[in-house]
Amino acid sequence: MRKEPVLRDVQNTSKQIAPFVHRTPVLTSQSVNSIIDGEVFFKCENFQKTGSFKMRGASNAVLSLSEEESKRGVVTVSSGNHGAALACAAKLNGMKSHVVTPKNTQQVKIDAMKGYGANLIYCEPSVESRESTFINIQEKTGAIPIHPYNDYRVITGAGTVALEIIDEVKDLDFILVPIGGGGLISGTGVVVSSLRPNTKLLGVEPESADDALRSIKSGEIVPSDYPPTIADGLRSSLGEKTFPMIKKFVSAIHTVSEKEIISSMRFVWERMKIIVEPSSAVTMAVVLNNPASFRGKKTGVIFSGGNIDLSYLPW
Amino acid sequence: MRKEPVLRDVQNTSKQIAPFVHRTPVLTSQSVNSIIDGEVFFKCENFQKTGSFKMRGASNAVLSLSEEESKRGVVTVSSGNHGAALACAAKLNGMKSHVVTPKNTQQVKIDAMKGYGANLIYCEPSVESRESTFINIQEKTGAIPIHPYNDYRVITGAGTVALEIIDEVKDLDFILVPIGGGGLISGTGVVVSSLRPNTKLLGVEPESADDALRSIKSGEIVPSDYPPTIADGLRSSLGEKTFPMIKKFVSAIHTVSEKEIISSMRFVWERMKIIVEPSSAVTMAVVLNNPASFRGKKTGVIFSGGNIDLSYLPW
Numbered sequence: 001m002r003k004e005p006v007l008r009d010v011q012n013t014s015k016q017i018a019p020f021v022h023r024t025p026v027l028t029s030q031s032v033n034s035i036i037d038g039e040v041f042f043k044c045e046n047f048q049k050t051g052s053f054k055m056r057g058a059s060n061a062v063l064s065l066s067e068e069e070s071k072r073g074v075v076t077v078s079s080g081n082h083g084a085a086l087a088c089a090a091k092l093n094g095m096k097s098h099v100v101t102p103k104n105t106q107q108v109k110i111d112a113m114k115g116y117g118a119n120l121i122y123c124e125p126s127v128e129s130r131e132s133t134f135i136n137i138q139e140k141t142g143a144i145p146i147h148p149y150n151d152y153r154v155i156t157g158a159g160t161v162a163l164e165i166i167d168e169v170k171d172l173d174f175i176l177v178p179i180g181g182g183g184l185i186s187g188t189g190v191v192v193s194s195l196r197p198n199t200k201l202l203g204v205e206p207e208s209a210d211d212a213l214r215s216i217k218s219g220e221i222v223p224s225d226y227p228p229t230i231a232d233g234l235r236s237s238l239g240e241k242t243f244p245m246i247k248k249f250v251s252a253i254h255t256v257s258e259k260e261i262i263s264s265m266r267f268v269w270e271r272m273k274i275i276v277e278p279s280s281a282v283t284m285a286v287v288l289n290n291p292a293s294f295r296g297k298k299t300g301v302i303f304s305g306g307n308i309d310l311s312y313l314p315w
Numbered sequence: 316m317r318k319e320p321v322l323r324d325v326q327n328t329s330k331q332i333a334p335f336v337h338r339t340p341v342l343t344s345q346s347v348n349s350i351i352d353g354e355v356f357f358k359c360e361n362f363q364k365t366g367s368f369k370m371r372g373a374s375n376a377v378l379s380l381s382e383e384e385s386k387r388g389v390v391t392v393s394s395g396n397h398g399a400a401l402a403c404a405a406k407l408n409g410m411k412s413h414v415v416t417p418k419n420t421q422q423v424k425i426d427a428m429k430g431y432g433a434n435l436i437y438c439e440p441s442v443e444s445r446e447s448t449f450i451n452i453q454e455k456t457g458a459i460p461i462h463p464y465n466d467y468r469v470i471t472g473a474g475t476v477a478l479e480i481i482d483e484v485k486d487l488d489f490i491l492v493p494i495g496g497g498g499l500i501s502g503t504g505v506v507v508s509s510l511r512p513n514t515k516l517l518g519v520e521p522e523s524a525d526d527a528l529r530s531i532k533s534g535e536i537v538p539s540d541y542p543p544t545i546a547d548g549l550r551s552s553l554g555e556k557t558f559p560m561i562k563k564f565v566s567a568i569h570t571v572s573e574k575e576i577i578s579s580m581r582f583v584w585e586r587m588k589i590i591v592e593p594s595s596a597v598t599m600a601v602v603l604n605n606p607a608s609f610r611g612k613k614t615g616v617i618f619s620g621g622n623i624d625l626s627y628l629p630w
Contacts, residue, residue: 022345047587269590269625270625274588275589310584311630
């Protein structure tokens with residue numbers, strides 16, 4: 001897939017990946033609605049297969065491979081969720097998978113990747129080590145690289161989340177999406193800009209990983225080098241495919257502090273009784289911190305995943 | 316309500332309490348189904364208002380009061396969930412509530428009861444202290460006592476959970492229900508025995524709080540004196556209203572160890588991404604420990620609640 005995806009691509013992908021992913025529920029919470037004095041709709045990709053939305057893009061990428069490519073297997077770099085999703089999608093389609101992951105990846109995410117049969121290769125938590133390790137294993141195995149977000153097949157798969165939430169809730173004023181490498185928000189943008197041009201698409205990232213905000217301000221991609229945020233899925237830099245899409249589709253980017261991420265996550269666990277990971281909780285943090293902005297409005301919040309090590313909670 | 320409830324009572328109650336409770340979702344998990352090699356359906360009362368099924372019985376009890384009684388308010392004893400539910404139901408109907416609670420009640424449950432406006436009165440964690448404190452406050456306030464389970468209005472309200480799950484899943488082979496004082500399983504028994512006579516109703520309690528099993532074996536109520544189980548909602552004795560209903564409706568009672576409760580709870584959090592409290596996790600523990608019994612079957616599991624202090628997790 002060499003061209004930026006359009007709505008039709010996302011719609012077709014939604015049908016193709018259907019046997020490999022869940023249609024996740026959209027939940028509401030009366031206590032959230034009464035705190036905000038508005039309506040908030042939570043798209044729960046924490047209930048997705050492998051515990052995150054990444055299963056959608058990974059499935060689409062794997063399904064796009066030719067028979068010859070499939071035999072070579074797939075390879076990627078991931079701090080966990082994309083790696084687990086790619087390994088699972090590969091396994092479901094009878095392929096091998098190799099995942100380069102930083103040494104400091106959470107044990108629970110390492111276990112998940114292994115559980116889905118990934119061949120894991122550890123690197124240092126730096127851009128240089130990650131890239132050299134990746135090139136090395138790719139050359140050795142001949143496997144097909146599936147980038148976690150800077151890949152139109154992956155972006156298109158991620159966009160299927162948006163198709164589902166706007167199908168269930170017709171007139172959202174806002175949709176809030178976390179920004180790591182920008183795949184999820186780019187795919188969401190394709191759908192929302194076509195089908196719901198009046199819905200504002202808001203991106204959210206940790207203050208300590210605000211490279212998307214700085215990229216937008218400076219007009220070029222500001223790289224991120226694994227900043228120490230608890231939102232481990234949001235440490236990546238934008239890619240040259242996601243950056244122009246974010247510029248085109250996103251109305252505003254909000255940032256939230258580490259403290260706000262943790263208290264938002266705890267709020268969701270305590271009040272909604274569902275488990276979201278820190279990278280998901282950033283969106284809810286914006287709503288909780290700015291209730292006036294969402295008062296009387298209909299707001300969609302994408303909970304991107306729910307993979308977290310229960311032995312090391314931040315409270 | 317002076318007579319043991321019948322199906323029609325539960326059906327009427329279901330309509331009456333509808334404005335005050337949620338119809339909670341029935342969830343499934345592909346990973347659970349593939350581990351068990353059967354189908355398991357989870358009725359998620361952890362998503363109920365106030366975080367547990369107790370809101371159903373409390374709402375029904377409060378709605379049953381005359382105008383004169385309503386003015387006197389309500390009073391109960393509770394280790395948390397019934398107290399929060401009664402306080403919430405009372406508040407929604409403009410009544411005062413008083414809750415006698417043991418000193419060692421979890422802080423998060425104390426906060427919830429206070430949050431719903433309950434007047435809290437602390438007692439020692441013993442039957443004697445609880446009863447004398449209760450009699451004292453009841454006489455002082457003139458409030459109407461609403462027992463957490465040994466009350467047909469409460470039992471009837473609890474039975475509405477069963478109406479909903481059997482409406483969504485028609486041909487269950489088993490329904491597993493935790494047993495504390497026996498209100499939930501008694502109400503479930505009324506419904507299941509009438510509408511699904513072929514469905515086996517299984518009770519579950521902690522090994523260290525196996526008073527229901529011992530009561531059934533001995534033929535009379537064996538009292539429980541706050542045994543030290545992590546399943547804090549299951550420490551109560553049976554009542555003289557619930558014991559005969561349990562004898563009549565329950566096919567078998569299983570017990571599970573503290574270790575099994577904790578690992579079952581962790582399994583649900585990690586795999587299903589939902590928060591259930593230890594008293595809920597006992598049912599899942601039975602399924603996980605005895606997969607052969609549930610292989611090829613359709614099993615309903617009642618998750619009774621999701622209130623737990625996230626600062627003190629048992630792992």
